[in-house]
Amino acid sequence: MKIKNILILKTCILLFLLCLIPGINQKVSAQADPQQVTKETFHGKISLDVRDSKEDWTPYSPKKAPDGAPNILFILYDDTGLAAWSPFGGAINMPTLQKLADNGITYSQWHTTALCSPTRSTLLTGRNHHLNGMAAITEAAAGFPGGSGRLPKQAATIGQVLQDSGWSTFWIGKDHNVPEQDVASGGDRSTWPLQMGFDRYYGFLGGETNQWYPDLVEDNHFVEPPATPEEGYHLSKDLADHALEFLKDQKATNPSKPWYMWYCPGANHAPHQAPEEYIAKYKGKFDEGYDAYRKWALPRMIAKGIIPKGTTYANFNPLPPGISNPGDEVLDWNKLSADEKKLFSRLAEVYAGFSEYTDAQVGRIIDYLQQTGQLENTVVIYAADNGASGEGSPTGSVNENKFFNGYPDELKENLKYIDKLGSPDTYEHYPTGWAAAFSTPFKMFKRYSEYAGGTCDPLVISWPKGIKAKGVVRDQFHHSTDIVPTILDICGLEMPKVYRGVPQYPLSGVSMRYTFDAAPDTKTKKHIQYFAMLGSRALWKDGWKAVALHAPLTGKGNFDKDEWELYNTDIDRAEINNLAKKYPDKLKELIKDWNDEAAKNLVLPLDDRTAVEQLGIERPSAEAPRDLYKYYPGTSPVPEGVAVNVRGRSYKILADVDIKDANASGVLFAHGSRFGGHTLFVKDKKLNYVYNFLGIAPEQKFTSNITITPGKHVFGMEFIREKAGPNGESLGTMKLYIDGKEVASGPMRTQSGKFTLAGDGLCVGFDSGDSVSKEYKTPGTFKGGEIIGVGVSVGKIEYSDLNNEAKRAMGRD
Secondary structure (H helix, E strand, C coil), X not given: CHHHHHHHHHHHHHHHHHXXXXXXXXXXXXXXXXXXXXXXXXXXXXXXXXXXXXXXXXXXXXXXXXXXXXXXXXXXXXXXXXXCXXXXXXXXXXXXXXXXXXXXXXXXXXXXXXXXXXXXXXXXHCCCCCCCCCCCXXXXXXXXXXXXXXXXXXXXXXXXXXXXXXXXXXXXXXXXXXXXXXXXXXXCCCCCHHHCCCCEEEEECCCCCCCCCCCXXXXXXXXXXXXXXXXXXXXXXXXXXXXXXXXXXXXXXXXXXXXXEEEXXXXXXXXXXXXXXXXXXXXXXXXXXHHHHHHHHHHHHHHCCCCCCCCCCCCCCCCCCCCCCHHHCCCCHHHCCHHHHHHHHHHHHHHHHHHHHHHHHHHHHHHHHHHCCCHHHEEEEEEECCCCCCCCCCCCECECHHHHCCCCCCHHHHHCCCCCCCCCCCECECCHHHHHHCCCCCCCCCCCCCCHHHHECXXXXXXXXXXXXXXXXXXXXXXXXXXXXXXXXXXXXXXXXXXXXXXXXXXXXXXCHHHCCCCCCCCCCCCEEEEEECCEEEEEECCEEEEECCCCCCCCCCHHXXXXXXXXXXXXXXXXXXXXXXXXXXXXXXXXXXXXHHHHCCCCCCCCCCHHHHHHCCCCCCCCCCCEEEECCCCCCECCCCCCCCCCCCEEEEEEEEEXXXXXXXXXXXXXXXXXXXXXXXXXXXXXXXXECCCCCCCEEEECCCCCCCEEEEEEEEEEEEEECCCCCEEEEEEEEECCEEEEEEEEEECCCCCCCCCCCEEECCXXXXXXXXXXXXXXXXXXXXXXEEEEECCCCCHHHHHHHHHHHCCCC
């Protein structure tokens, strides 16, 4: 009892002292510690001051699902502008989405954060993305409270609330809200789907994945795809298969329980990959170019009521030269060569085929719900997480990873693959012109949070039992933070003020349910929304919008010198008529509001560093960086976020191997894929090392000049970095060794950025997913011997010393 009393006394003294520190609540707690919220923050809606008896801190006691509670199916695409899909006036045929739109509501002013991880966090928690620690994608976590890349405990998820209230909860497909260092077999699983309130999960944790060779997780462990592309495998079909499996299992055992499924396919994010028969549907459909597409799409959007009459569009390159990012420029279609037009059109065809094929897979789920009588009381939300993607550069790409490595695309290189686009041989992305066209009539595209091209996205909601309106368009301004409040409203639930002992951030959004049966001209219940992404920013308030001219990922900084524009979006949806000079006081009001919202939502500091800078820096890890990394056979692929980092440095790889068969062959070490990676392997009795530089042919291959014999050996390679190339790549000399003897050498270049944004981890004894080299087929399992272990050194240890250590480890001279 004495100990207990002393602890209580100490706590009271501490609280008293904190109250004496001026400004501690707002300036320290809210800004420096993402795990604390204060009374002055978030419009005074929440306080952690336990002495404030006016606040209701009643422990969370979840309501139970009432009889007849609805099911929720939330389908979330990636990277899709408002002018892409047919229900909104676009050229991409989406029969399933059209069926839902005809039976529900289409929204014309639903907005997102302009990037995937941040938007997905708002759809998961109902809070603004900086409150979720998601200033950018998880791979670009900056460490500041608003950009930690880790969902805080103050933001309970919709999955947790529904699960606690009796809903079965399922998550299918993309996640991208797990910290990069935790996407690992031995990592912290606290932010994996099963720990975020979901009963089952099947999909990929990173930002993207190869649709033919995906990086998959089932529940809490990594798994390999159930089939190969040759056997008809594609991720979109696989995800639908598992969604049906989860729903059928639930119906067989607990048919009275409602369910919530968050269904997030890889489409339409790069790589754009799809079965050839779906790509063929669009042959010639985009031959007139992206400017012609824009002129064709806008009248259709107006006719459907998506865009107001009289709306026009701005130039493709609206930002001034001193502000714009050359990598996001749109090339003049009329000045392209015949080969460029042919390539660019084909890239758009693949994207369209990918989107429609995925919609067809979603259709299988809708058909099942209809056949089993569940569709009537299922709320179906069909949306996209941000605008069309401009990561393909002005000329498009057959390997999107070039963008993340800051490496330019070359037309001659890309034309080699024109007949293979969409197949496993490419990791493609269309050029910026199509991103701008699919975002008609708005300016810019994904990443640009100041303009609607990055944030205004498709949304359809269908609920036959609960929505009387059919086939209508709603123009009320809303945001991705409004989806969770809407679901809670539909289900008769509330977000708890305290969850698992942790006081919660209030919801940032408002329910959209009032729009279900409201008159078309009903005013929005949304009052204000800030935007901020990668250095770009804006604020919408009651129909007015302030826009700061700043391109994302430019590294230019100087945010205090940004020029601001002003638009009345009620009458100027495309944001063309700048009213800053006409209404300077209104602009000042909105700029002040942006600063206020930034302070309340942990937005600062702003960060516009380049993609290579943001993705390539070392970040804190559960394991301290070391000079020597050791790996062993029989383990799951090691994700790049926690694997040894060989970027921009010299490195050495040594493999201790006991060759028992003269014809032994297979992979000793591999990391990456055909689109970027390196591998050490045995083939035809020779030791080989291939460094696949961003998939650019030919492969950098080195083969031993001697034959491998049975016995214990140390196989190795060494890259000696000598200088940086014109695009930041490392240039140097590679040496191949067998038992310390040099058996091959030559010049080599290595990537400055990652092998992949996600997936294709480091492997020993096999190569997972897509193979690094054409010299073998996945998995290329090593046979005819035993791999004792593989070491990778990025320190200053001499190769000869490592070789001697390896020999001692195998117990031989």
